Amino acid sequence: MKFAASLAAAAAAAAFAAPASAQFAKAEDAIKYRQSALFVMGQHFGRIGAMANGRVPYDAKAAVENAEVVATVAKLPWAGFGAGTEKGRDTRAKPEIWLEPAKFKDHQEKLQAEAPKLLAAARTSNLDTLKTAFGAAARTCKGCHDDFRKE
Amino acid sequence: MKFAASLAAAAAAAAFAAPASAQFAKAEDAIKYRQSALFVMGQHFGRIGAMANGRVPYDAKAAVENAEVVATVAKLPWAGFGAGTEKGRDTRAKPEIWLEPAKFKDHQEKLQAEAPKLLAAARTSNLDTLKTAFGAAARTCKGCHDDFRKE
Numbered sequence: 001m002k003f004a005a006s007l008a009a010a011a012a013a014a015a016f017a018a019p020a021s022a023q024f025a026k027a028e029d030a031i032k033y034r035q036s037a038l039f040v041m042g043q044h045f046g047r048i049g050a051m052a053n054g055r056v057p058y059d060a061k062a063a064v065e066n067a068e069v070v071a072t073v074a075k076l077p078w079a080g081f082g083a084g085t086e087k088g089r090d091t092r093a094k095p096e097i098w099l100e101p102a103k104f105k106d107h108q109e110k111l112q113a114e115a116p117k118l119l120a121a122a123r124t125s126n127l128d129t130l131k132t133a134f135g136a137a138a139r140t141c142k143g144c145h146d147d148f149r150k151e
Numbered sequence: 152m153k154f155a156a157s158l159a160a161a162a163a164a165a166a167f168a169a170p171a172s173a174q175f176a177k178a179e180d181a182i183k184y185r186q187s188a189l190f191v192m193g194q195h196f197g198r199i200g201a202m203a204n205g206r207v208p209y210d211a212k213a214a215v216e217n218a219e220v221v222a223t224v225a226k227l228p229w230a231g232f233g234a235g236t237e238k239g240r241d242t243r244a245k246p247e248i249w250l251e252p253a254k255f256k257d258h259q260e261k262l263q264a265e266a267p268k269l270l271a272a273a274r275t276s277n278l279d280t281l282k283t284a285f286g287a288a289a290r291t292c293k294g295c296h297d298d299f300r301k302e
Contacts (some may be wrong), residue, residue, distance in 0.1 A: 035187070039183060040227065072223045073191075073224075
């Protein structure tokens with residue numbers, strides 16, 4: 001039984017060809033995982049945006065807390081876009097993700113470069129610095145959505 | 152929803168009451184948020200469990216990476232259980248969550264005590280230590296699910 005389970009896990013690993021830390025039992029789980037991580041990140045990112053755009057009062061501590069979550073969670077969704085995960089659950093992911101992997105990877109890397117900068121900016125407790133970093137990060141989100149997310 | 156629109160929605164939500172870090176545009180978003188955070192946490196926790204239970208080979212580095220995500224994300228779901236979020240989207244949350252808040256809070260605190268211990272155990276690179284910490288953390292998950300999650 002254990003042996004069979006190991007084989008199944010190995011097969012799943014091979015099917016998704018991802019690092020050991022990035023495996024899913026089935027495509028549906030991978031899609032749900034990336035959607036979940038992106039939603040959580042979006043909520044926290046949006047709270048920083050509300051401060052950056054003056055819709056809520058600037059709260060330096062809350063900005064740091066939200067930016068910490070963004071910086072951590074920004075690393076996660078990409079593991080959920082492995083081969084074979086273009087379907088299996090409702091998704092707005094465009095097929096181009098799997099047809100233009102280098103371009104998609106470039107977007108991921110841009111966000112993962114901006115997220116720590118956003119956190120560093122939040123830690124300065126300077127709202128103007130935060131606004132600038134938020135704008136840059138928001139442009140990376142939008143750039144990827146424009147290219148790879150259906151309306 | 153378009154990116155700008157979702158940012159605006161998050162901003163609108165942030166304009167209303169509650170701690171700045173714990174606000175949602177609508178109950179549906181709060182439910183989706185807590186489900187998302189719990190799903191992401193569950194995936195990473197499950198990968199540690201697969202090692203602890205011998206279903207996949209022990210990989211000390213992967214265990215630490217997964218435990219880091221668990222430790223960060225374990226702090227998040229609870230903000231999504233605010234007043235008025237017992238409905239608004241399919242949920243397995245039992246009404247008892249809002250009727251027995253002290254008991255629910257106790258479960259949250261137990262997990263948030265176990266998650267850093269799990270990370271510390273992962274960092275020892277000792278599988279037996281990891282197994283013990285995983286077992287303790289898993290019992291806190293189960294304890295809360297038994298009391299507060301529908302089948």
